[in-house]
Amino acid sequence: MATTDTFPVPEATAAGHAPLLEVDNLQVEFRTRDGVAKAVNGVSYSVEEGETLAVLGESGSGKSVTAQAIMGILDSPPGFVTGGAVRFRGQDLLSLPEDERRAYRGRSISMIFQDALSALNPVFTVGWQIGEMFRVHEGLSKKDGRARAMDLMEQVRIPAARERVDDYPHQFSGGMRQRIMIAMAIALDPDVLIADEPTTALDVTVQAQIMDLLRDLQRERKMGLILITHDLGVVADVADKISVMYAGRIMEKAQVGDIYAAPAHPYTKGLLESIPRVDLKGQDLAAIKGLPPSLTRIPPGCEFNPRCPYVQPICLEKRPPLLDVVPGRSSACHFAQEVLDGSL
């Protein structure tokens, strides 16, 4: 909760200045044999320098697909970006040819993955892999690349980095592998770092260390950080603002403190209620009933209507747009105000 106090967000440093990274009304679909799955339906969010945006949602909500579309590493076919824009400092990346777009990857926007073991090449030493970033992008020699790799491994706090630079990924523990992945991702000093569930595969104590590391690196380097997660607990300490996704759409957007204080969407409310709490020990854990809709058959009206405890007739017919409830926060619910007040 203290995040916003200790870490002031540079609110649009220059007026009218384009955001560092902006996703605007992005549409992604997967054309499969079973039909077209609309994985992302008009997602918009932005992140500024030194700011952390948490993208929250359960599996299949489209949060990772959005990230892949930003990076341009969507498996295509079957995945296609059918609309919208991804703007980096005002430049639309989606309209660039692949060659020019590649120049942004790693250097301007970089990404770390959930499972660091499978995201590292098993046949090369970690020093070789981190050094590859410098060899490919900056034309360094093998020796210089390895030296820079050692520096980076120290920056991501790998103990005995200089001795371990020639070890292979499988010789490291899960937390250390994720540090190596982070080292590769920040090697070229990117402006935006996308972390796709960086701590999901790790145990809780290591999770905290990795989140601390990410936060420190972000502060040092003034990176924009997009943190994709399904873990509300991770978000609270690190994020500045939050976008909650469900069935390929953003349900609620808010500053992180506001959302914990009072959610403005029944889905967010359900998520918050399903966090285990010490003071409710012994009671049944509240869960959101049902399952997310199949993306090939999104129900008419509000996507969340089959699971919503407050569902009204209008929810079955009309899809609620994402609108401001109070300045600085928006919700895609017909009864956002009522949910926010707690009057529903």
Next chain:
Amino acid sequence: MTDPHSLSPHPTGATADTLEVEAGEGPLGGAVVPAAQDKPRSLASDAWHDLRRSPIFITASVIIVIFVVMAAFPGLFTNKDPYFCDLNLSRQGPSAGAWFGYDLQGCDVYARTIYGARASILVGVLTTTAVTLSGALFGMIGGFYGGWADSVVSRVTDIFFGIPLLLGGILVLSSFPSGVGTPEWQTIGKVVLALAILGWTSLARIMRSTVIQVKQADYVQAARALGGGAPRILRAHVLPNAVTPVIVYATIVLGIFIGAEATLSFLGIGLQPPVISWGVAIDDGATYFRQSPHMLLFPGGFLVLTVLAFIMLGDAVRDAFDPRLR
């Protein structure tokens, strides 16, 4: 792994990581490697480091080197003329004067086995090299690029796969027959070509399927996300991870090709006199195996030993290039 000469003490913050218990441990069970060396280690240098200590690799290499020297300089091993035959000595068993005995024509089996190494090993090694390179190339194109490139490569592979190796070999070699007057290199070249044209399909299929598998690996996607281009990803990430099954299979087909050469020679269309090869000798000996087993056993034994050595080499190389076994 903790080296007293390492350049720096633990970096700041390292001690906070008490939970990372395995940090600081060396490679599991590996030999002691100098730690803070300046030269970067590559997979190849690591593999070489391991191979030099592998008894299987050393044994296999020694055998292969002996056979290669035999193929190149047969005169070092025998001073007898393999073409000198005395029908009076036909099918005589091993003796002090002729260690391996004499064959049907009364030629010295030892001399002919030594001189036969050249043709057999040339056919085996050249054919294997040709099919490995072409098969890996086609398989990689099909597997990595997918789409229509994959369709074309796969259908061509299917067509060639449908032609049995020996049947195709017979067809090619009987269309372009070699006679007594044909130079030795042409006779060998034709056999190599016939076997290579039909033998690459399995390797292409193996390569294609492993490339498809590797292509979907997270580290390939990660490499794309960090700005790697297609040729770089193919070379640095896909190929090193996909090449292992190809190496192993190549060592196995090497033996198959030497055997196929023997069969073609037996049918009278492969290598033929005056070329001396193990295949020719084996087929000569097979007819009289019950009466004079030495005619078959000695060239056959050399063939088995060669194939075994290459398979052992393939195994050792595969293990050395798999860092997970290190």
